[in-house]
Amino acid sequence: xxxxxxxxxxxxxxxxxxxxxxxxxxxxxxxxxxxxxxxxxxxxxxxxxxxxxxxxxxxxxxxxxxxxxxxxxxxxxxxxxxxxxxxxxxxxxxxxxxxxxxxxxxxxxxxxx
Amino acid sequence: xxxxxxxxxxxxxxxxxxxxxxxxxxxxxxxxxxxxxxxxxxxxxxxxxxxxxxxxxxxxxxxxxxxxxxxxxxxxxxxxxxxxxxxxxxxxxxxxxxxxxxxxxxxxxxxxxxx
Numbered sequence: 001x002x003x004x005x006x007x008x009x010x011x012x013x014x015x016x017x018x019x020x021x022x023x024x025x026x027x028x029x030x031x032x033x034x035x036x037x038x039x040x041x042x043x044x045x046x047x048x049x050x051x052x053x054x055x056x057x058x059x060x061x062x063x064x065x066x067x068x069x070x071x072x073x074x075x076x077x078x079x080x081x082x083x084x085x086x087x088x089x090x091x092x093x094x095x096x097x098x099x100x101x102x103x104x105x106x107x108x109x110x111x112x113x
Numbered sequence: 114x115x116x117x118x119x120x121x122x123x124x125x126x127x128x129x130x131x132x133x134x135x136x137x138x139x140x141x142x143x144x145x146x147x148x149x150x151x152x153x154x155x156x157x158x159x160x161x162x163x164x165x166x167x168x169x170x171x172x173x174x175x176x177x178x179x180x181x182x183x184x185x186x187x188x189x190x191x192x193x194x195x196x197x198x199x200x201x202x203x204x205x206x207x208x209x210x211x212x213x214x215x216x217x218x219x220x221x222x223x224x225x226x227x228x
Contacts, residue, residue: 006153043117044156044204051215058170089155093215099144100169101217103155104212113123 006104021075023090031092033073117220140208148204
């Protein structure tokens with residue numbers, strides 16, 4: 001079945017450091033891929049998405065590229081800020097007409113000033 | 114309100130009791146989803162409504178769990194004969210129609226603790 005595997009946290013970085021959070025997936029067909037973020041005290045919200053191979057999703061300085069050959073969708077940011085501290089979830093949509101998402105376990109990012 | 118609203122935010126109950134969790138989606142969103150998030154895990158799909166009908170309930174763990182959405186807006190997740198393993202955060206999300214955009218709007222969740 002479809003599944004998502006992401007790197008375990010917590011990830012602790014200093015402000016302005018480079019961030020990578022790894023995500024790989026297993027899926028039949030051609031899923032769409034997503035990163036969701038959960039800031040402290042808030043609900044999950046969509047950060048970025050990519051719907052087909054080689055697409056790059058980007059938002060708020062974060063980027064992720066849909067790599068079909070390596071079944072990966074790694075999240076990157078060139079210079080993190082304290083305000084980026086949150087839990088990040090990789091997810092996929094197995095297709096069809098619904099937004100039924102399968103999530104990874106989440107990665108806690110803590111950015112220190 | 115503008116976002117997805119879930120009540121209660123916290124619920125503590127005893128094993129064997131009945132629990133109801135409520136979700137009020139964003140106005141105009143016809144699709145509504147329930148997820149369950151256990152400690153240290155990502156959200157797991159429970160059930161999806163399109164309008165009033167449950168279009169996919171494949172994630173409900175057993176027949177103690179049931180959800181309704183009688184008027185196509187507010188939804189209630191009902192758990193009978195609660196067990197300690199039901200302790201988790203129950204998340205509700207809504208989206209516009211059944212378009213496959215992947216953008217779900219989540220509430221802050223209802224934390225259920227079964228003693």
